[in-house]
Amino acid sequence: xxxxxxxxxxxxxxxxxxxxxxxxxxxxxxxxxxxxxxxxxxxxxxxxxxxxxxxxxxxxxxxxxxxxxxxxxxxxxxxxxxxxxxxxxxxxxxxxxxxxxxxxxxxxxxxxxxxxxxxxxxxxxxxxxxxxxxxxxxxxxxxxxxxxxxxxxxxxxxxxxxxxxxxxxxxxxxxxxxxxxxxxxxxxxxxxxxxxxxxxxxxxxxxxxxxxxxxxxxxxxxxxxxxxxxxxxxxxxxxxxxxxxxxxxxxxxxxxxxxxxxxxxxxxxx
Amino acid sequence: xxxxxxxxxxxxxxxxxxxxxxxxxxxxxxxxxxxxxxxxxxxxxxxxxxxxxxxxxxxxxxxxxxxxxxxxxxxxxxxxxxxxxxxxxxxxxxxxxxxxxxxxxxxxxxxxxxxxxxxxxxxxxxxxxxxxxxxxxxxxxxxxxxxxxxxxxxxxxxxxxxxxxxxxxxxxxxxxxxxxxxxxxxxxxxxxxxxxxxxxxxxxxxxxxxxxxxxxxxxxxxxxxxxxxxxxxxxxxxxxxxxxxxxxxxxxxxxxxxxxxxxxxxxxxxxxxxxxxxxxxxxxxxxxxxxxxxxxxxxxxxxxxxxxxxxxxxxxx
Numbered sequence: 001x002x003x004x005x006x007x008x009x010x011x012x013x014x015x016x017x018x019x020x021x022x023x024x025x026x027x028x029x030x031x032x033x034x035x036x037x038x039x040x041x042x043x044x045x046x047x048x049x050x051x052x053x054x055x056x057x058x059x060x061x062x063x064x065x066x067x068x069x070x071x072x073x074x075x076x077x078x079x080x081x082x083x084x085x086x087x088x089x090x091x092x093x094x095x096x097x098x099x100x101x102x103x104x105x106x107x108x109x110x111x112x113x114x115x116x117x118x119x120x121x122x123x124x125x126x127x128x129x130x131x132x133x134x135x136x137x138x139x140x141x142x143x144x145x146x147x148x149x150x151x152x153x154x155x156x157x158x159x160x161x162x163x164x165x166x167x168x169x170x171x172x173x174x175x176x177x178x179x180x181x182x183x184x185x186x187x188x189x190x191x192x193x194x195x196x197x198x199x200x201x202x203x204x205x206x207x208x209x210x211x212x213x214x215x216x217x218x219x220x221x222x223x224x225x226x227x228x229x230x231x232x233x234x235x236x237x238x239x240x241x242x243x244x245x246x247x248x249x250x251x252x253x254x255x256x257x258x259x260x261x262x263x264x265x266x267x268x269x270x
Numbered sequence: 271x272x273x274x275x276x277x278x279x280x281x282x283x284x285x286x287x288x289x290x291x292x293x294x295x296x297x298x299x300x301x302x303x304x305x306x307x308x309x310x311x312x313x314x315x316x317x318x319x320x321x322x323x324x325x326x327x328x329x330x331x332x333x334x335x336x337x338x339x340x341x342x343x344x345x346x347x348x349x350x351x352x353x354x355x356x357x358x359x360x361x362x363x364x365x366x367x368x369x370x371x372x373x374x375x376x377x378x379x380x381x382x383x384x385x386x387x388x389x390x391x392x393x394x395x396x397x398x399x400x401x402x403x404x405x406x407x408x409x410x411x412x413x414x415x416x417x418x419x420x421x422x423x424x425x426x427x428x429x430x431x432x433x434x435x436x437x438x439x440x441x442x443x444x445x446x447x448x449x450x451x452x453x454x455x456x457x458x459x460x461x462x463x464x465x466x467x468x469x470x471x472x473x474x475x476x477x478x479x480x481x482x483x484x485x486x487x488x489x490x491x492x493x494x495x496x497x498x499x500x501x502x503x504x505x506x507x508x509x510x511x512x513x514x515x516x517x518x519x520x521x522x523x524x525x526x527x528x529x530x531x532x533x534x535x536x537x538x539x540x541x542x543x544x545x546x547x548x549x550x551x552x553x554x555x556x557x558x559x560x561x562x563x564x565x566x567x568x569x570x571x572x573x574x575x576x577x578x579x580x581x582x583x584x585x586x587x
Contacts, residue, residue, distance in 0.1 A: 024413060041419075
């Protein structure tokens with residue numbers, strides 16, 4: 001397929017467009033090491049790492065810790081729940097299974113406002129509003145439909161022969177799942193976990209809705225709130241925080257690049 | 271050894287029972303979470319839409335209960351026509367941009383560019399906005415569209431556009447709203463189309479080349495017809511996603527969406543709740559999106575066979 005002659009014009013067009021959209025990221029990187037960073041695009045006359053040092057202390061560091069807690073906990077919970085659900089959905093054909101799968105697709109498309117408004121009231125009544133736990137709970141639930149779709153696609157690729165062999169050898173159904181299927185599905189589990197982690201890490205709306213105390217904010221809400229705080233914007237600090245905040249997401253996507261182009265689109269469709 | 275029919279039947283029934291217990295045990299935590307987080311709140315949202323709930327969070331029922339819906343339908347709220355028009359413009363124009371653009375990107379980066387590494391880098395570059403956390407993406411657009419020092423101002427000056435507040439002045443603000451969301455959508459669609467092109471057997475391309483077909487002929491006669499289902503899927507999914515999305519607009523136009531003509535329906539619902547504290551009315555606005563989305567999903571199921579679009583063998587050769 002890719003034996004067709006390369007077209008220099010296409011390269012040029014694509015490169016120019018990519019460059020055009022890369023400019024903002026270049027500004028971000030330059031501002032983060034510029035002692036006199038402001039909104040203008042400029043090459044810094046000297047380089048400083050002070051902004052990064054500042055980000056890793058005080059309130060901004062608390063935000064990074066909060067983001068980590070929320071993302072780690074919700075990704076782990078979502079993976080656990082979705083593995084159990086997707087395994088039973090793929091291995092056992094039961095009445096209403098198709099309808100359940102369709103229901104996940106519909107859930108994925110529900111406007112978040114429909115869920116969040118009443119959830120706020122419920123959480124306020126049971127006293128967990130403005131806690132990291134509330135954000136973890138909601139993030140987990142919002143990640144579930146997509147995680148189950150990925151999990152189901154993955155389990156479908158694993159033949160049942162190994163499980164059946166283990167059961168013939170004396171394992172019960174649960175042990176066969178635990179000792180045979182689960183280790184075989186490890187790459188799929190890692191994918192679910194990483195995608196759930198990235199979703200929670202980058203999410204902005206859920207913590208914005210559920211958190212009030214600045215010390216409990218994750219980075220996403222922190223950046224939004226600090227932007228323009230006290231009438232001025234510290235672009236150096238903001239850029240450094242933005243870069244540190246973007247690193248986990250970039251790392252995850254780079255790790256998954258191959259999978260993203262080859263398989264994830266197919267999984268995402270389902 | 272004599273095995274009675276009854277014993278076999280009992281053993282099978284036991285196995286069936288164990289299987290059912292297993293399915294229930296594995297599915298229950300997931301289903302409970304979904305019911306608590308999606309089912310119950312959706313019902314509550316509907317009930318809230320029948321009240322004039324404010325900051326006190328009390329269910330004060332309206333008379334008639336569907337008053338909020340009447341307020342929307344009869345445009346008693348003066349902003350409704352503008353919000354409706356903006357939403358139509360946003361969904362329609364963004365779709366017009368991102369689906370075809372995603373298709374072009376997907377085909378070019380997979381078919382036209384020969385070197386796998388280079389095409390992967392280009393795809394990755396285009397995927398940057400999707401990888402970037404939404405607040406950073408918003409911040410970068412604010413910088414890009416700054417009326418004094420932003421690159422857009424510099425480009426505008428070349429075309430004689432001076433003193434333009436790109437994020438506030440219509441129609442520029444609306445164009446930006448479409449581009450901001452179209453760019454993110456295009457990168458997602460590109461990945462779908464790109465992997466779909468990769469599913470096409472190479473033999474088809476070789477045969478076409480042997481027959482002397484040009485690149486354009488290959489794209490027009492082989493790739494595009496085979497991408498029918500992915501195209502339908504991307505368009506359907508994007509329409510539904512766009513209906514409920516507003517986060518980029520919220521971050522970039524924070525508080526200025528109504529004056530700049532970028533207040534879409536779901537953002538208006540958000541603003542009614544968190545700026546005007548009219549939770550009941552906000553719930554009614556959100557329910558309208560749910561009804562429209564469900565209607566579209568039903569339409570997709572009926573006309574296109576939505577499930578067929580979601581099947582693994584999307585590229586039918």
